[in-house]
Amino acid sequence: MTKHSESGRKPQRDDQDRTAGMPAASDGRLDFDEALLKIRIASDQERIRLFHEISKAPGLTLLNRRQLLLFADRYLLSDKSEVVNGLDKVLGAIVEQAQSDSLADRVLELLTKVQAFCPAERFIPALPVPLEVVINRILERGSHVIATKVTIIEALNRLEEEDRTNAVVNLSSLGLMLHPFDRELLNRRYNGNILNGSHGLARHDLDVLCELFPDDAGFHGDRIDVMTRQDDYDAALDAIEEYSKRFELDTEMLARRADALYQLGRNTEALTEYDDLLKRDPENSEVRLSRIRVYEQLDFFEDANADLEKVLEAEPQNMEARQLLRSMQIRKQGYGIEDDLYSLFLRGDDSSFIGDIKIPEARFTDIGGLSVAKQKIRETIEYPLKFPEISRRYGKVAGGGLMFFGPPGCGKTLLARAAAGECGVTFINVSLASVLDKWVGNSEKAISMIFSAARKHAPSIIFLDEMDSIGGSRASFQAGWEKKLISQLLTELDGIASRNENVMVLGATNAPWDVDFALRRPGRLGNLLFIPPPDLASREEIFRLYLSRKPFVSDDIDVPALAARTAKYSADSIRQLIENAAAIPWREAINGAEPRPLSMVDLEESLKTIGPDLAEWEKLVVRYEEFAKQSMQKSEMGFRSAQKRGQEK
Structure with a gap:
């Protein structure tokens, strides 16, 4: 080594003595990489001695000292008190050597004690400026500054609440990982990332934390939760497997494993998991609902219905259970039509499907005119329901069909809704044009479902709007599915599959001549009711x-x-x-x-701005009259008075 003046010789010789036997480079200086390797392969006690010797060696750069401190964390775990004593000297050397550097750099080197066990209280009081200034200056350096997580959080604990909150924001923006010494602070960071949808950042943090703290079940559980939020179920299963080697699997973790299996399509394995969970906790509705989904995928409808009954018995307003019930009712019939089919068909007050269908509040008093039509509806629908015994004696049973026809805008839909309101029955409003447009090939199955729903909620009224769009003459249909659609509707109207007592069907059309004659046959929609323009x-x-x-x-x-x-x-x-x-x-x-x-x-x-909208109706008077004659319904529709109304000026 190069000789110096007399004043500097003694400490130099001391250093040489202390590092005797340590690996040296060609210039006689300490070979730092070789020294670290020597620490790595030494025994615990030997490591402590080598650490002390290397920390006092001359010529160590700041980078060397930082690496040495990291080694203290990794390899000097047997006697932390000895390491702390050594760190005091190392930290002092760093401060002394870094006098020429900026304050932020000096403090940064102090903070690189990292997880080397030295309590922050041992050196924070010696800082030349307030701690909040130190933290802010370090943060200002940007995300490239690899500051110590432990010390930053310990420092933040000493700040006022407002300053701490601001510092947390800065940490998040810099992407600096947090150490779990302050659980509250970690939760802020983690929850902030989740709320912002930054699952990748949260997962990265938790990967590191799980590595640093392998015995902390909380970090491992949070990490698995983030994986499931990212839909990375394969990784979640692997993580749960690792978790099971360290910790006992509680109900929550077992449920996560079952959910991951279900999401990956491994339904049989998932079912076994859910069965075991329900043996532990038979009252767990959440697990039971999860098992129902598996039953549904496996077409185990009876088992699924049994579970649904238990859930709804305990929680009648459980919306998830009600939605599963809807899905089950569709799949049980083998249709494979999506859940939203009902929201497509069932519109108005009852748009939220079977469970939420309501009796309309509309009444005949809400409709002006149409006295003939109102009386016909009373005789066909209302009286058989209100006077069942008398009606049966005369062979009048609630049910059957009635078709409204006439110009648009004259109250056909409102009349149907008011009929249900007057009778106090369930009202199902179906736009047949929507059935035809979206569900080509599946429309006949949808018709069957609608009638099934009406039977379940009888007494009920099904209102089939735009009959001409679905009930056109079969001779005009080219595709086979169109003919099947009419056949299905005829089957439902006849009640072949099941009786339609207390299920009334009201059809409506602006063009009755375009409706298939078979639909207008007596016993189906054979009762035709003209809804004329108002006189x-x-x-x-x-x-x-x-x-x-x-x-x-x-x-x-x-x-x-x-x-x-x-x-x-x-x-x-x-x-x-x-x-x-x-x-x-x-x-x-x-x-x-x-x-x-x-x-x-x-x-x-x-x-001056709203003109007549039925001027074209006059051109159809003759055709409506012709249709009435062919259908032999002229007397019931009061067509003579309608003709006079059509000639009003």
Whole structure:
């Protein structure tokens, strides 16, 4: 080694003596890599001695000292107190040697004690500036700074709550991993990553933490949870296997393993796992629901239904169980149609499927006019339900079919809904055009499901809108599935598969001549009911009905005059006319004018923009009449009066 002045010789000779026998490079200086290798292969006691000797060797760079401290963590586990004593000297040497460096670099080297067991209290008080300044300066250096996780968190524990929160944000943005010495802080970081969808960052952190703390079951469990959130079920199964070698598998971990098997399509194995779990805890509804899903995949419908009954008995409002019930009812019939089929078919108040179908609140009093149609519905549907004994004596049983036909906008759908409301029965509104459009090839299966639902919730009314879209003449159909669709509908109407007592079917169409004759045969939808445009008296009734729903109406409104001026208006058009008129004084009030009631002037103004929508109906009068004659229903439909109404000016 190079000689120095007399004043420097003694410490140099001491250093040489202390490092005697240590590996040296060609220039006589310590061969640091060889020294580390020597530590690695030495015995525990020898490692401590070598560590002390190397830490005092001259010529060590900051990088050498940092590596030495990391080695202390990895290889000097047998006697931590001895390592702490050595670290005091190493840390002191780093501070002394780093005087020329920036404050952040000096402190960074201090913090590289890492997991070398030296409590932060032993050197933090000696820092030349407040700790929060140190932390902030280190963080300002950016993510390339590999700061010590343990010490940063211990330091953060000493900060005020507000400063600590800001520091946590900085740590997260820099991607610095946190050490679990502060569980609360770790939870903030972990939860923040989960909320932000940063599962990859959370998983990376937990991979390191599990390696550093292999005996911490919490970290391993969190890591498995992140894997399942990433849908990495293969990795989750492997991690659970490793977990089982260290810890006892509790119910939660066993459920995770079963769920992973199910997600990977290993249903038989998953079923075995769920069976074992329910033996441990028979009241666990969550596990039972998971087992139901496996039963469903394996087509074990009886077992699935038994589990569903237990869950719904304990928790009648369990939405997950209700959804599984829906799925089971579809799959049990072998249709393979997706769950959302029902949401496609069942619309209106009952759009959320069987369990939530409601009795409509609409009543006949909500409809102006149509007295003939209302009476026909009472005789066909309402009276057999309200007076069952008398009706049976005369052979009148609730059920069967009735088909509404007439121009659009004249109340066919509202009339059907009001019929269900008057009778207090379940109402299922089906758009047959939607069935036909989306479920080509599966439509006939959907029809069967709809009737099955109606039978289950009888007494009920199925309203089949747009009959012409699905019930066209079979002679006009080219594809085989179209003919099968009509055949299925005929089968359901006949009640061949099961009786349709207390299930009423109401059809509606604007073009009855396009509906297959077999559907209009007596016993199916053979009762035809014409829903005409409103006549003068009906229009007066409609005006009074809709105006009565407006809270601020003038007394000057001439309802007979309005009815006379709205020939060839449908009920829908009259309603829209009133809505547009009511918007006029509303806009004025919004703009600062004195509030005033809806007036005749407003309605006359609205008449300028809302015209008759049934002008084309006159062209169809003859065809409707011809259809009525062919169907031998003229007397029931009051067609003579309809003809007169069609000629109104």
